[in-house]
Amino acid sequence: MSVLPLSPAPLSVFGGMRSKLTELKESGLYREFTPCSYLAEEPGTALHQGRRIQVWCTNDYLGMSQNAQVMEAQIASTLRHGTGNGGSRNIAGTSEAHVALEARLAAWHRKSRALVFTSGYVANFETLTTLLQAVPDMVVFSDALNHRSLIEGIRATKNRKHIFPHSDVAALEELLSQYETERPKLIVFESVYSMDGDIAPIGAICDLADRYNAMTYLDETHAIGVNGPTGAGICEQLGEERPTFVQGVFGKAVGTTGGYVAGPDEALDYVRSHAPGFIFTTTIPRSSLDATRRSLDIVQSGAGGELRRKLRENALRMRAALRTAGIDFIDAESHLVPVLVPGGERVKRVSRRLLDEFDIYVQPVNYPSVAKGGERFRVTVAPFRTQEQIDAFVRALRACLDNA
Known part of the structure; x- marks a missing residue:
C-alpha cells in the first residue's frame, strides 16, 4: 500500500521550529551527536565511522556494561x-x-x-x-x-x-x-x-x-x-x-x-x-x-571495592597529569574531572580536533548545561585506564588547546 506524502499546508505549522533551529545553530548551541558503538572486547573503545576511538566521557564509571x-x-x-x-x-x-x-x-x-x-x-x-x-x-x-x-x-x-x-x-x-x-x-x-x-x-x-x-x-x-x-x-x-x-x-x-x-x-x-x-x-x-x-x-562485593579504588586512583592520576600540563580543571571531591575550556565555539573546536586527529571522543558541555563561559569537558577515567593512556589523552588535549 502506497503512502501519500503530507501536503505542505499541515507541515507549514513547523515553520517556527525551523527558524528556532536556525537560531540555535547560528548561536553555536545546536547539539551534535557523535555515533559510537562500544566494543566489549576493548573497554573504553568504540567504533565511529568505521574507526576505533577512545571514549573519555562515558558515565559507565566502573566499566560494568562490558563486564x-x-x-x-x-x-x-x-x-x-x-x-x-x-x-x-x-x-x-x-x-x-x-x-x-x-x-x-x-x-x-x-x-x-x-x-x-x-x-x-x-x-x-x-x-x-x-x-x-x-x-x-x-x-x-x-x-x-x-x-x-x-x-x-x-x-x-x-x-x-x-x-x-x-x-x-x-x-x-x-x-x-x-x-x-x-x-x-x-x-x-x-x-x-x-x-x-x-x-x-x-x-x-x-x-x-x-x-x-x-x-x-x-x-x-x-x-x-x-x-x-x-x-x-x-x-x-x-x-x-x-x-x-x-x-x-x-x-x-x-x-x-x-x-x-x-x-x-x-x-x-x-x-x-x-x-x-x-x-x-x-x-x-x-x-x-x-x-x-x-x-x-x-x-557490592570486594571486587566492587577494588574497582572503586582504581577509579579514584585514576581520577587522581588524571588531575596530576592535567596540572603538570597546565590545563585548567576543577579539583573536585568526586571521581569526575571537569576540564574547563571556556567559549562555546572553542570547546567544540577542541572536541572536534581530538576526534579527527587523535581518535579521542570527549563531549563538549555547553550552555544551558553549564553557564556561558563555563564550557567544559566532563572527563571520566574508568578503572581499566592505564597511566600511558592518561598521559596520551593529556598530551592530545594540550596540543588541541594550544591551537584553539
Whole structure:
C-alpha cells in the first residue's frame, strides 16, 4: 500500500521550529551527536565511522556494561525469557526479578520499599510529580543546580517552590524558617553534582530537615556504585540514613539500564498506584534486570571495592597529569574531572580536533548545561585506564588547546 506524502499546508505549522533551529545553530548551541558503538572486547573503545576511538566521557564509571559476568547473565536470561515482556508492570510486566531487585534496593538503602522505573529521569519526574500532587500544600526547596529531571518534576506541579543557591545551607535555612513547623516541606537535592563534581553537605541539610520538620529527596545518581563500602552512595560513605527518599540509577556505574527510588512504604506504594509513567509504560525486560542483579553482586562485593579504588586512583592520576600540563580543571571531591575550556565555539573546536586527529571522543558541555563561559569537558577515567593512556589523552588535549 502506497503512502501519500503530507501536503505542505499541515507541515507549514513547523515553520517556527525551523527558524528556532536556525537560531540555535547560528548561536553555536545546536547539539551534535557523535555515533559510537562500544566494543566489549576493548573497554573504553568504540567504533565511529568505521574507526576505533577512545571514549573519555562515558558515565559507565566502573566499566560494568562490558563486564563478562554481567553480559553472560543478560545473554542467559534472554535465551530463557526472551528480549522483552510486552507489558506494563500492572499487565503481565512484573517478573520475579522486579520483585527481588526492588527488595534488594530497599535493603541496600535501608528503606522500607523501592520502585524500579525505566530510567533515572522517569524515576525522578514521576515520583516527584505524584507525591507533590498528592500533597498540594507541600512546599518544595530545590537546589539551584539540580538535574533537569528534578526541575521538571517539581515544575509540573502547582506546589509552592523555592530555589536555594547551590549547597547554601544558610540560605536554605532562611527559606525554611519562613514556614510554620506543621507545613509539609520537601528539600530536593543531589549528592554528587556531575558538572562540577562537588558533593552536597548532606548531613547539614538533613540537620535542617530535622529542625524544620521537612522531608528530603536525595538524587544519588552519580554516586551509586562509586561511593560507599558497598557502592550504595555518599550516604553509605558517610553513614547517613536520614534522607526520606533516595534515587539511583543502573545506567551509570551499574552498567545496565533503568532507575529507582527507595523510601517510605506508603509513599512509594502511592506512587506505584498513581504515577502514569510507572503504570502506563512497558517495563524493563527480565534479561536486563538479571544483568543488573549480577552487576550488583559485583558492585557490592570486594571486587566492587577494588574497582572503586582504581577509579579514584585514576581520577587522581588524571588531575596530576592535567596540572603538570597546565590545563585548567576543577579539583573536585568526586571521581569526575571537569576540564574547563571556556567559549562555546572553542570547546567544540577542541572536541572536534581530538576526534579527527587523535581518535579521542570527549563531549563538549555547553550552555544551558553549564553557564556561558563555563564550557567544559566532563572527563571520566574508568578503572581499566592505564597511566600511558592518561598521559596520551593529556598530551592530545594540550596540543588541541594550544591551537584553539
